[in-house]
Structures are given as C-alpha cells and as structure tokens.
Amino acid sequence: MSASTSNQTSLPLPIFSGENYNFWSIKMRTYFMSQDLWDIVDRGFSTPENPTVEQLRQEKKEKQRDVNALYAIQQAVDDANFSRIMGASTAKEAWDMLKEDFQETAKVRAVKLQTMRSDLENLKMKDYEIVKDYYSRLKEIVNQIRAYGENISETRVVEKILISLIEKYDPIVTVIENSKDITTLSVTELIGSLEAYEKRLSSRNETPVESAF
Incomplete structure (x- = not known):
C-alpha cells in the first residue's frame, strides 16, 4: 500500500x-x-x-x-x-x-452575510453569561462570516468584545483601554485578562484590577 x-x-x-x-x-x-x-x-x-x-x-x-x-x-x-x-x-x-x-447564489450569500453582520453588530453579553460563553457565541458568528469570505480582523473582534461586555466589566475595560494598544492586543490576551478579572470578582478578592495582567 x-x-x-x-x-x-x-x-x-x-x-x-x-x-x-x-x-x-x-x-x-x-x-x-x-x-x-x-x-x-x-x-x-x-x-x-x-x-x-x-x-x-x-x-x-x-x-x-x-x-x-x-x-x-x-x-x-x-x-x-x-x-x-x-x-x-x-x-x-x-x-x-x-x-x-x-452552492448558494451570489444574491443568497449576500443576504446571509448581511444578516450575520447584523447579528454581530447587535450581539451583547448577557447578564448571566461568563466571558468564555459569551466569546463562544461571538466567535461562532465571526467564523461564519469569515467562511463566507469576509475578513474580520483581530482588532475588530477585540473592539467588539470591549464595547459589548456588561457593566460589571467596566473597570477592567477601562484599564485595558488606558494601558494597552488595542491595535496590537490579541483576542487570546484579552480573554485571558477578562477571565482573570472575572475570577477575582467571583472570589470577592480585593486585588486591584491592574494585577489581572
């Protein structure tokens, strides 16, 4: 063989x-x-x-x-x-x-792509969600859009996450926006920082948010 x-x-x-x-x-x-x-x-x-x-x-x-x-x-x-x-x-x-x-016609693909763009635009974190679950929902839409041939940059995903989190993440979002270059911040690094902050919230630790990095 x-x-x-x-x-x-x-x-x-x-x-x-x-x-x-x-x-x-x-x-x-x-x-x-x-x-x-x-x-x-x-x-x-x-x-x-x-x-x-x-x-x-x-x-x-x-x-x-x-x-x-x-x-x-x-x-x-x-x-x-x-x-x-x-x-x-x-x-x-x-x-x-x-x-x-x-294979879908160009017209059908355009309609579906527009719907997915709208879904991404309107997507927001739910009050009961954790970062991991919210990112999973967002990533699914992003991957679908990319599969249809539209490029979505890492920076765009980072920005979308930062503006769509619920209020309790405002302190860490502020720290990230003031201390990091969003154009070079990776999604992996961002999610890691958010999960670290989330863990501190859940354990009621008084550690300053800066230490989440």
Whole structure:
C-alpha cells in the first residue's frame, strides 16, 4: 500500500448531509490538499492526442489520483446525496455536481452575510453569561462570516468584545483601554485578562484590577 493511500484511509472525512455545503466544501478542499489531490478535483485531467510512452505512464498516475479523489467524495456524502453523484465518472464531475446543486447564489450569500453582520453588530453579553460563553457565541458568528469570505480582523473582534461586555466589566475595560494598544492586543490576551478579572470578582478578592495582567 502506498503512503498516499495509507494517509487517505487514516484521515476521517466530513460527511455532507445536504446542509452547510460551504463549510463541508472548505473541509474537503483542505483534505484534498493534504492528499495532493486538489488539482485533480478542481481542474480534472485530459488525455493528450497521440501520447508518448511517458505521457501514457503519467496519464495512468493521473487516473489513479482521480479515482482516489472520486472515492473520497463518494465516502464523504450520505446515501441521499450519493444518488446525486453516483453517475459521475471523475472526481471533478462529482465535485461540480454537488457545487451546482448546493452552492448558494451570489444574491443568497449576500443576504446571509448581511444578516450575520447584523447579528454581530447587535450581539451583547448577557447578564448571566461568563466571558468564555459569551466569546463562544461571538466567535461562532465571526467564523461564519469569515467562511463566507469576509475578513474580520483581530482588532475588530477585540473592539467588539470591549464595547459589548456588561457593566460589571467596566473597570477592567477601562484599564485595558488606558494601558494597552488595542491595535496590537490579541483576542487570546484579552480573554485571558477578562477571565482573570472575572475570577477575582467571583472570589470577592480585593486585588486591584491592574494585577489581572
């Protein structure tokens, strides 16, 4: 068994059941890139006219790569969606069939993206939430927007967190804004500082907020 075949069979495949095609396709593209198969899925291959012996040898290798990629696609869909691609004879053909059926139109994507932008804009921490849970909700929206191709910078996420926390975090927010360069502050560092402050609040410790850093 070749190394590429061994790697292919050892990596779990995301299963597409008809929902979240964009997420699934990103995962599959990464999988194909890890197996050095993405070019065969994306562009396919052609048979040259009057091929030389070397070209025939190369064509055989390309056909094998194509079969490997087609098999992966077949394994990565549930039975209901396998029926959509069962007639495909190449990986590119199967991939394009799914893309045509499930990829959203530009208009639909624009509407969904606008809705997600609005969700992010209106998102605020709830009174009963802890920092970890609030950040989890925010990160989910940010990741969805990024999956739709819109870049959201680290600084924008930091700023969003700082302006959307509940009132009890005002002291630590003030300290952060006065002592840190927000443009270089990472989300990880910010969340760490907020959780440290949160822990001090919960333990009723009188330690000054500056020591949360």
